[in-house]
Amino acid sequence: MNRLSLRSRLALLFAACTAVVSLTAGILFNHASATHFVELDQQLLDTRLANLRSTLQGVETLDAFNDRKTHLIADLNHQPDLTLRIDSVEGLTWFDSTPPFSQARPEDTGLHTRHGDQAAYRIFSTTLQPDSAHSPRITLVLDITHHQHFLQRMQHLIWLTVGLSALATALLGAWATRSGLKPLHRMSKVAAGVSASSLTTRLPEEGMPRELAELTRTFNAMLARLDDGFQRLSAFSADIAHELRTPLSNLLTHTQVTLTRPRSLEDYREALAGNLEELQGMAQMVNDMLFLAKAEHGLLIPARERLKLEDEVDAVLEFFAPLAEDNRIELSRQGQATMNGDRTLLRRVLSNLLDNALRFTHPDGYVRIDLQASASGISLSVENKGAGIAPEALPRLFDRFYRADPARQESSEHAGLGLAITRSIIQAHGGSIGCESSEGVTRFRVELPR
Structure with a gap:
C-alpha cells in the first residue's frame, strides 16, 4: 500500500466500501427472504394440518385409520408437494408417503429443514389430536426445492452485483479522484519548479477547493x-x-x-x-x-540567577563614566527591578546599548536608563539626545551589518553586529526589544519577563 498512488488508494477504498455495503445488503436481504419463506411454509403446514385433523378426527386406532384412509389419500392427491407419515403411540407406522431422504422421525417435534443434493424439505411433526393421550403422531413433509433454487439464484445475483458494483466504483472512483486531485498536481508542478532563482513563484488561491x-x-x-x-x-x-x-x-x-x-x-x-x-x-x-x-539555532541557553538590575546597570554606567565625562554627557539611572537572568549576557546587552547611545549623543547631551517593574514583566529603556534615526531605518536597525547612516565612517571595531547580538540575547531570555526615535530623542525599549 505504501507504493500505491493516492488515486489508486482512494479507488480501492471506494471499491471496498461499495463491496462491503452491497454484500451486507445482500446478506440481509437473503436472510429476510429465507425467514419469509419459513413463515410462509409454517402457515401452509398449519393450514394443511388443520385439514388433516378434520379428516382424521377421532382416529386413535389402526382400524379407525383404515376407515378414513381413502379420504386421506384423496386429500393428498390434491397436494402433490405434501407428503405424510402417521405413527401410532406405540411407534408403529400406519401410513408413510414421505421420501426416504426426508428422514422424518416421530421424535422430531416442531418445524425442521432437511437439505440434499437435489431436493430440500420442510418437516413439521406433532400429534394428530393434541387433547388425546392415545392420539397418533403425524409428520408433514413439504417439498421446498423451488424455494432453495430461488435463494441460490439470489445469492449468485448478490455476488455478481457485489463484483460489478466494486468494479464500477473502482473505475468511477479513479476518475473522480483524478479530477479532484488536479489542484494537487498543480501544486506539485509549482513545487518542482521552485529553486533558489524562482522563490517568488506562488500558487494561485483562486479556484482551489x-x-x-x-x-x-x-x-x-x-x-x-x-x-x-x-x-x-x-x-x-x-x-x-x-x-x-x-x-x-x-x-x-x-x-x-x-x-x-x-x-x-x-x-x-x-x-x-x-x-x-x-x-x-x-x-x-x-x-x-x-x-x-x-x-x-536555539543553542544560546542563558543561566538563571536572581539579579538586581539596578546594580547591573550601575556597574555598566561606572565603566562608561570616563568616556561620558570626556564628551560632557550626563549618565543617569532611574527605578529598580529584579529578575532571573544571565549576568554576563545582560551586561553585554547594557554595554551594547550604552556604547551605541554614547557614540551618537551630542556633547552636553544625556543618556538615561529607566527601569520599571510590573506584574507582567520588566521594562528597561535607554534614551539619548542626538541626531535621531530616520523612520525608514528603524525596521532594519537590528539586522546584521546594518548601519543607520552608511555615510558615517566608523572604526573597524563597530561592524554593525552589536544590536543584532543584543536582540538575540533578549530573545533568549524570552523578551523583546524595539526602538523609537523622534525629534532627536532615540529610545531603545526592552521588555523582559520577571
Missing part, C-alpha cells in the same frame, strides 16, 4: 519565508564579504609595503602591531557571527 485553500496559503507562506531567508542570506554573504574585504586589504597592503625593502626591527614591530589590530577586529567579528549563529 476549500480543503486545499489552507494548504495553498501555508505553501505560499513557506515560499515567502524561504524567499526572505534566502534574500537575507545573500545579503549577509555580501555584507560579511564587504566587511572582511577592508581589513584583509589593509593587511595585504601593509604587509606588501613592509616587505618592499629591508627595514629596521622597530619598523617590523610597528607593522606587526598594526596587523595585530586588524586581526583582532576580524577575530571579534568572527566571534560575534558565531554567537549570532548559535543564538539563531
Whole structure:
C-alpha cells in the first residue's frame, strides 16, 4: 500500500466500501427472504394440518385409520408437494408417503429443514389430536426445492452485483479522484519548479477547493519565508564579504609595503602591531557571527540567577563614566527591578546599548536608563539626545551589518553586529526589544519577563 498512488488508494477504498455495503445488503436481504419463506411454509403446514385433523378426527386406532384412509389419500392427491407419515403411540407406522431422504422421525417435534443434493424439505411433526393421550403422531413433509433454487439464484445475483458494483466504483472512483486531485498536481508542478532563482513563484488561491485553500496559503507562506531567508542570506554573504574585504586589504597592503625593502626591527614591530589590530577586529567579528549563529539555532541557553538590575546597570554606567565625562554627557539611572537572568549576557546587552547611545549623543547631551517593574514583566529603556534615526531605518536597525547612516565612517571595531547580538540575547531570555526615535530623542525599549 505504501507504493500505491493516492488515486489508486482512494479507488480501492471506494471499491471496498461499495463491496462491503452491497454484500451486507445482500446478506440481509437473503436472510429476510429465507425467514419469509419459513413463515410462509409454517402457515401452509398449519393450514394443511388443520385439514388433516378434520379428516382424521377421532382416529386413535389402526382400524379407525383404515376407515378414513381413502379420504386421506384423496386429500393428498390434491397436494402433490405434501407428503405424510402417521405413527401410532406405540411407534408403529400406519401410513408413510414421505421420501426416504426426508428422514422424518416421530421424535422430531416442531418445524425442521432437511437439505440434499437435489431436493430440500420442510418437516413439521406433532400429534394428530393434541387433547388425546392415545392420539397418533403425524409428520408433514413439504417439498421446498423451488424455494432453495430461488435463494441460490439470489445469492449468485448478490455476488455478481457485489463484483460489478466494486468494479464500477473502482473505475468511477479513479476518475473522480483524478479530477479532484488536479489542484494537487498543480501544486506539485509549482513545487518542482521552485529553486533558489524562482522563490517568488506562488500558487494561485483562486479556484482551489476549500480543503486545499489552507494548504495553498501555508505553501505560499513557506515560499515567502524561504524567499526572505534566502534574500537575507545573500545579503549577509555580501555584507560579511564587504566587511572582511577592508581589513584583509589593509593587511595585504601593509604587509606588501613592509616587505618592499629591508627595514629596521622597530619598523617590523610597528607593522606587526598594526596587523595585530586588524586581526583582532576580524577575530571579534568572527566571534560575534558565531554567537549570532548559535543564538539563531536555539543553542544560546542563558543561566538563571536572581539579579538586581539596578546594580547591573550601575556597574555598566561606572565603566562608561570616563568616556561620558570626556564628551560632557550626563549618565543617569532611574527605578529598580529584579529578575532571573544571565549576568554576563545582560551586561553585554547594557554595554551594547550604552556604547551605541554614547557614540551618537551630542556633547552636553544625556543618556538615561529607566527601569520599571510590573506584574507582567520588566521594562528597561535607554534614551539619548542626538541626531535621531530616520523612520525608514528603524525596521532594519537590528539586522546584521546594518548601519543607520552608511555615510558615517566608523572604526573597524563597530561592524554593525552589536544590536543584532543584543536582540538575540533578549530573545533568549524570552523578551523583546524595539526602538523609537523622534525629534532627536532615540529610545531603545526592552521588555523582559520577571
